[in-house]
Amino acid sequence: MMNKDNILEIRNLSVKFPVTKGFFKRKVAELAAVENVNLEIRKGETLGLVGESGCGKSTIGKAIINLLRFNSPDVKVEGEILLKTEDSEIDIVKQSNNELRKYRGYIQIVFQDPYSSLNPRMSVGQIIGEPLKYHSRMSKKERDERVAYLLEKTGMQAEQAKRYPHEFSGGQRQRIGIARALATNPKLIIADEPVSALDVSIQAQIINLLQDLQKEFDLSILFIAHDLSVVEHISSRIAVMYLGNIIEIGNSNEVYHNPLHPYSKALLSAVPLPKFNVPNEDVGNEVKKERIILKGDIPTPLNKPSGCGFRTRCPIAKPECAEKIPMLELKEDEHYVACFLVDGK
């Protein structure tokens, strides 16, 4: 049973891609992109998911919306992803593609690249109206009205429904992508790095738009990003991933200003701070942070270190870190950290 405050619960999720070799596709290894992840998304919240490239954050998003099976048929997804629908709970992992189709309206996705995420042959009206074809019994006219409504909600004009994607800028295309995601009145939106392909002034617009829409449509958002300041701004909680595991999760303010895990500390110290070019030196740059520079590279998920995945680069690692995999433990109020060596206040 799910907690009644949650819209989605992920339990012991592992995603494994087979590594094959030769003509007969002999399986030689297994790449665990995500391993034993537990995560819950509450109703109406924005959960930020951060981590460097290749750590598995997008894989979690794709697993939730069940796109992994389409893009790589050999993938092995284990564990449970429970989604609360109006009258029942379903396990996304166990559903077949056909069974899942009628629940597709509950979760929608906004992609990173606004250029490849819209079909260049369809007009904006057709693009936004398409999910309505599958999930509602609206007539053509009702669909057009809904499209016009969504376009206005996302800060565009209803007349633009007749245009084609190549006639819009990146930011406008991302708005169209958001309008499409909203078409079926979803409960949860996976925002897979929705702003990292946009320039900074547009990023702010899109983030504010997402926040406004969240209030208006009562959405939960899983916000995947690698830009920590963006995530801190929009999220109520933040989860930090490293090498397929969630290593720290907590309230946004807590994680951002008081990270406990050594990796989170290093990650946050890398956030560039604005330096004000003011003659009076007392004003600008009051927060002096020491930058923690990690040694070495992220290990390949094919050959993970034993025990804690981070120990090879951890500044405070001890021999016992190699023996056991640390689990997420409650260190402070709502603040879970997967490390043996740190303590809360």
Add this chain to the structure above:
Amino acid sequence: MQEENKNIKQFSVSLLRKRWRKFKTIKRGYYSFLIVLAIYSISFVLPMVIGRNALIVKYNGSYTFPVFTYHAASEYNQNISGEANYRLLKKQFSEEDGDNWVLMPLYPFGPNENLLDEMEGNPPHSPSLQHIMGTDTSGRDVFSRLLYGLNVSMSFALTVTLFAFLIGIIIGALQGFFGGIVDIILHRFIEIWATLPFLYVIIIVSSLLVPNFFLLCLIMTLFSWVGITFYIRGEFYRERGKDYVSAAVAMGATNRSLIFTHILPNSLTPVISFAPFAIVGNITALVSLDFLGFGLPPPTPSWGQMIQQGMTNIEYWWLVAFPLGAEFLTLIAIVFIGEAVREAFDPKPYSRLR
């Protein structure tokens, strides 16, 4: 507001229309397209323009339309066996100066009729005002044969291209969309199929059966669908991985709508840009088969046979120059079309020297 709407309409064009507009700006290709289209369209009603049968005959107060129906010579009281000869009839009527008359097509010679009875001297006759491209060794009018041959060649090439691409698209799409084992099996099949020697199969078939137009189309189609599958397969693989397809999956689209409304319309660029060149290839293929004598049975007017005849009678220049020239002009016009199509589908606006 009105003004604004107008602007939106004006600027809002689908990709295909944009490409069509660009195609129209490339004059060489656009005019070639219009000319080829016009000549090919006319060639379907060619008996109305060029042919031996009269359009209208008024004989003893009643009208007949020999273009559409068969009339024996005896019906007009003509003293020859078989079908009436309307040219002679016209001459006869005008000499009689009576109420009867004959309206002949613009160029009153059929492609397969032997004109030896009406002409002096031995064939081939050199070009004259009456026979603007002369006659061939059997006394048939070369101009008439050329134009009827154009219809045969173009129809053959278009039919073969259409069906070969259809098969190629279906197989390539299956490979690219489903991938995995489907892809491997179909690909091995294609590799085996592609090693069958086309020319030998044609030689064997045409020594067993008398090849007709449809049989040749069928054989040619069976041997020319392979090339396009590779492109379609690649396009499908590429488009399938794009986010808009993932978005469609995430909104619950079925495989059918993924293939037909999302991937296929975005995968047709190689089809459209290869089509003119495939047509060129198929025209050449039919000409070569006819040249070698494995093509359409005589007396079908075909360019290959005419070129072959020209080669054996190389001293009669009109038997060589006109068929070769016609083929050359047709092929080059279609190549111009192909070039313009490719250009129109090029995303970079200024990649061609003007």
